[in-house]
Amino acid sequence: MTNASAEAAELIATRARHGRRTVAVAVTGEAGPEPAGAAAVGTVWCAIFDGGAVDSWRLDLVSDPPTEPEQIVARTVDRVLSDVAARLQPGAADQS
Numbered sequence: 001m002t003n004a005s006a007e008a009a010e011l012i013a014t015r016a017r018h019g020r021r022t023v024a025v026a027v028t029g030e031a032g033p034e035p036a037g038a039a040a041v042g043t044v045w046c047a048i049f050d051g052g053a054v055d056s057w058r059l060d061l062v063s064d065p066p067t068e069p070e071q072i073v074a075r076t077v078d079r080v081l082s083d084v085a086a087r088l089q090p091g092a093a094d095q096s
């Protein structure tokens with residue numbers, strides 16, 4: 001986990017602990033090394049439940065040469081933690 005991800009995780013935990021927001025995050029996808037379905041390795045689907053609203057999106061973490069599964073998982077964690085932390089910034093609820 002990068003320093004930015006660690007900071008994002010700390011912000012999420014602090015806000016949740018103080019009862020400011022209820023947030024749930026889910027991810028699934030193809031980490032590889034070979035695709036298990038029709039999606040390319042590095043395709044990740046994400047969803048965030050944030051106080052009654054659900055938002056979902058697809059990350060394309062495909063690279064050439066192919067990325068190792070551990071790298072895809074690490075990049076997914078970094079990206080999703082950053083996205084969730086951005087939602088928890090003051091004023092972010094007004095932008096949802």
